[in-house]
């Protein structure tokens with residue numbers, strides 16, 4: 001059924017993004033013999049399979065015919081545009097709900113940071129006793145976008161650190177990029193820790209691990 005913006009959507013649930021089964025699957029051949037029909041597991045066609053986590057609707061695409069066969073579709077790199085706002089809103093709500101875990105004294109959204117003549121807007125800022133967490137929500141994590149977002153977030157964190165030091169606040173600034181869990185593995189080369197957010201369950205995935213990881 002529909003592939004929109006590189007995302008396979010469920011035929012029954014247009015807002016549901018279908019999950020891709022890892023790697024390739026296959027439809028095996030079947031041949032008529034003297035004993036009737038016989039499966040031929042050594043023959044068949046490689047396919048890429050998607051399924052709806054809500055209703056189980058499945059969809060498959062023939063793998064690309066290369067010498068080693070390749071997955072038919074590139075992994076989705078972004079949520080549909082219509083879900084971008086919802087993603088940010090629900091990620092922000094979830095941040096509020098878990099903020100107690102970090103001893104947060106405040107959580108703010110769309111926080112402008114001014115340093116000299118430069119202004120950056122932080123998607124979210126979580127202030128705790130021993131650190132300040134700076135969040136950027138990113139629904140598109142294609143290589144270039146994550147790289148750019150990572151650089152901007154580093155820069156914003158650096159600006160905030162300078163501003164805070166100027167007023168005697170020496171808490172470490174901890175930048176975190178938030179991407180949708182649906183779109184698979186984020187690019188690896190960013191030096192910013194990436195936190196995954198599942199907009200359907202409205203939960204961060206491995207939030208403790210990620211925040212613990214960036215504990216320097």
Ligand SMILES: [Zn+2]
Pocket residue numbers: 010011012013016052053054055056057
């Ligand atoms: Zn469905």
